[in-house]
Structures are given as structure tokens and as C-alpha cells.
Amino acid sequence: MTAAILPLAPAPAPEPMVSVRGITKTYPGGVEALSGIDLDFPRGELTALLGPSGCGKTTLLKIIAGLLPATKGEVLVDGRKVSGPGPERAFVFQDFALLPWATVLRNVAFGLELRGVARSEREAIAERHVAEVGLKGFEKRYPHELSGGMRQRVGLARALAVNAEVLLMDEPFSAVDEQTRRKFQEDLLSLVANQRKTFLFVTHSIEEAVYVASRVVLLSRRPSRVSQVIAPDIARDMAPDRIRRHPAYLDAVESIWQGLKQYVD
Amino acid sequence: MMRLASVALVLGAWEWAGRKPVSPAFPAFSETMAAAWAMLLDGSLPAAVGITLAPLVLGIAISALLGIAAGVAMGLSSKAEWLGVPVFIVLQAAPLAALIPLLVLAYGVGLTSKVMTVCIMAVPVIVLNSFKAIRHTPVSMVEMGRAFLGSRRQLIAKIILPAASPIIFAGLRLGLAAGFIGAVLAELLISPTGIGDLITYNQSIADYPKMFAAIATVILLSVLFIGALDRVEATLFRPEKRGTR
């Protein structure tokens, strides 16, 4: 096959699902967490935000979620400026943020409950998503009866149940053990392939970022800026073990490490 | 099982100390029970319990309602906090029993004074616990509620109050215990009625088994009330705790 002839003027890129313009965040008390972040998050893709601990990844994600006001700059979701949380975005929390007094089913249905969806309807939807994340049979259990990994599956199901187009995930797998984590990463890949949603995925693990993301955004140390955007060129339909041994995967991990090294004391 | 063993141990020690005897005024457990049985049969104990419970139940109900409302308001609004917290901290530290003569002066020796005594004993701890409970709601749970588009009212009803309920109920338990002290104190200091009367009267005629039977009744009632409170909490707010205790 001959090399494709590149058109001189590329077709205009589709509008990004989320775009962050000049976001700066200074916490009361003077900690400058973010300093002029400009980023676009393409539709239907998983973008990882990677950076040293304390650099402002959670801060950026919460600003995009509308949970935290920015000091300067704006966030556009689907072309509209956001000023608070919205139905098109759902959040997966690092510490799961489940209600300990609610069953798995009620936790998964909680977003719908807050939206006033009738009980029978929201429970039918929640049941589907409980099954989707592999927790069928645990509907009547309480969070304290589940392992960390299962709890985060509940958190994920809750975010899926409200059918948002953008999923904001803050280090969702950092509090679960290594084996569970790998299984999660594999499941996440099929989720991205099947759901046609836009994922913003915060992590501090280079391997995790390269494994799950089609684009990896590197943030510098505080006050954080975008230091690099890397798009690992890996076909996601390979078997998991083949991805982890693929030269492109290994190259991307290495080049990100070279980029981040300077921020490590 | 452990609980039963510890109860048996205490009662055994009581029996032993009463028989030794540690003091002529200290009856053994068996004597006390016999006295309680006699007072139960002649109707004096049930009548006394009924009389004591009236100001107690009334006072606790009022304290719980007002105390939780005030504490929750202070937890939710910084204005209410600014207004209320110093007052209740002072009240909690103050020796409130000293106020009883003032109450008698203002309201006489009837039910009102006794209900008020129960309230001033029970309210501060209920208010301060409710306040603390609201302030200690996990931040990420409230954030979760906001992220999933909960209104302020929904956040309070579905997240903040259930999350706060264990500490609020801990305050209620302490308030209840303080209320019991208040009720008996009122009967000892204001006008001798009910169980307080049984205690003072039997003390004056040196019928110590009966006096201790009256005291033991107060303790038993207090334990029963607290148990009922635990049940209410589990059914109303925290189903996940049912059966695990």
C-alpha cells in the first residue's frame, strides 16, 4: 500500500467535547495550584491527566466538574460555558464517596434519585448498570460488606447510570489492590470502546495512563501548566498482555518518564 | 455474651459486698431485689415510676426537638453558629443544678420546674453533638451530592442528616442520661415525688434495701430508654447497622 497523500488543508477537527481555556486556580491562602491551563478533550476518547502528586490534577478535574470555581479562565462542555455541575458530566471519586447507609442498588441509583426519577424506573436502570460492572447479586449489600475494588465498581456504575456524556474520573483505581487495578484497566478499555463517551482520567501512574489513554497530558509541578501531550500510537483492540509488551507502549512509558523526571526531587 | 458476663460479674460483686457487709447501709443484691419485688406488689414502685416519667419524657421530648433543631441549624449556618455555640458551651460547662432554686422561684414546685430541670440538663449536650455531627459530614459525600445535581434541600435530607445521625444519637443518649439525673435531682431538690420520694423517704427511715431498689430502678429505666433509642436510630437512619450489633 502506498503512503496516503496528506491533504494540504486537513478537514477541520471536530469540536472537542471539553475545552479548558486559560484556567488558573489560586486557593484562598495563596496556594497557586494551576497556572494558565489550556486543553482540549476530544469526543469519545479517554484522555489521561498525569502529573506529580499535589500538582493540581484533582483541582483541575473539580473545576471541570463545576464543583470548584476557577480563579481565572473558563471551561466549555460541548461548546457551552459551565458554571456548576451539569447533567452531561458525571464524577467518579477517588475515595468512592458512597453512602454507607444505602444499599448498592440505591447508591447506583442515587444520581437518578436526586434528579427525581421514579423509584421503579431508576432501580431498573441501576440494576442494569450493577450487572454491567459485574456486581450482579450484590444489589442488597451495603458498602461496608464490599471490597475496595467492588466499592469503586459501585462508584463507576453510579456515574454510568446517569448517562452523562463526559465521565470525570479522579484516580479511581488508586485505592484498590494491584490485581484488581489491572482488571479494572482492562474493563475500562472495553467501556471506552463500547460507550462512545468522553473520559477524563486522572492518574499518577505512567503505566496506567499509557495503557488506558489515547492521549496523555503531562502536567508540571505546582503551579501547574501543561508540559506535554503524548498520543501513544497503540491499537486498543489487542489482547491486554500484547499491549503491555508492545514497543509503542514501552516507548510511550519511557518518553513520559523522561518528561516527568525533571519534576522528581 | 460478653455483656451478660459483665453484668453477672457486677451483680456478683454487689452481692458479695452486701453480705460482707462493706457498710450497714449497703444491702446485698438479693435483698435489694426482694425489696423491689415487695414494692412492685404493693404498687408503690410502679406509681413512683409513673410520676417520675412524666417530667422526664416531656423534658426529653422537648430537649430532643429543640436541641437537634438548634444544633443542626448551627451546623448548617455560620450565622446561627456565631449566635449559638458560645451560649451552649457556657451552658454545658456551668453547674446547672445551681439553677434549680431559681426555677422554683420562677415556676413554683410543680411539673413546669421539673420539666425545665430535665431540659437544662439535657439540651446543651444534645445541641453541641448535633452541631458537631453536621460539621463532620464527609466533604466528599456532599461533593458527590452536588456533582449529581442534588439541591441544597436534598443534600441536607439525603446526605448530611443521615451522615450526622450517629453523632446526633450519641448526643441524645448523653442527653437522656443527663435528663434522668435532672428528673431525679428535681425530685430530690424541688419537691419529693416519684422515685426521688422513694429514695429520700426510705433513706430517712433507714430502709436501705428499698432505697437501693429505687436507685436500681432509675438505672434500669435509663438503660431501657437508651436501648430503645438505638433501635429507633437503626430503623430510621442506619439500616446497615441492623443486625450487626
Ligand SMILES: Nc1ncnc2c1ncn2[C@@H]1O[C@H](COP(=O)(O)OP(=O)(O)O)[C@@H](O)[C@H]1O
Ligand atoms: N482546599 C484547598 N485549600 C488550599 N490548598 C489546597 C486545597 N486543595 C488542594 N490544595 C493544594 O493545591 C495543590 C493541588 O492539589 P490537588 O489538586 O489535590 O493535587 P493532585 O490531585 O494533583 O494531587 C496541593 O498543593 C494542595 O495542597
Ligand SMILES: [Mg+2]
Ligand atoms: Mg488528587
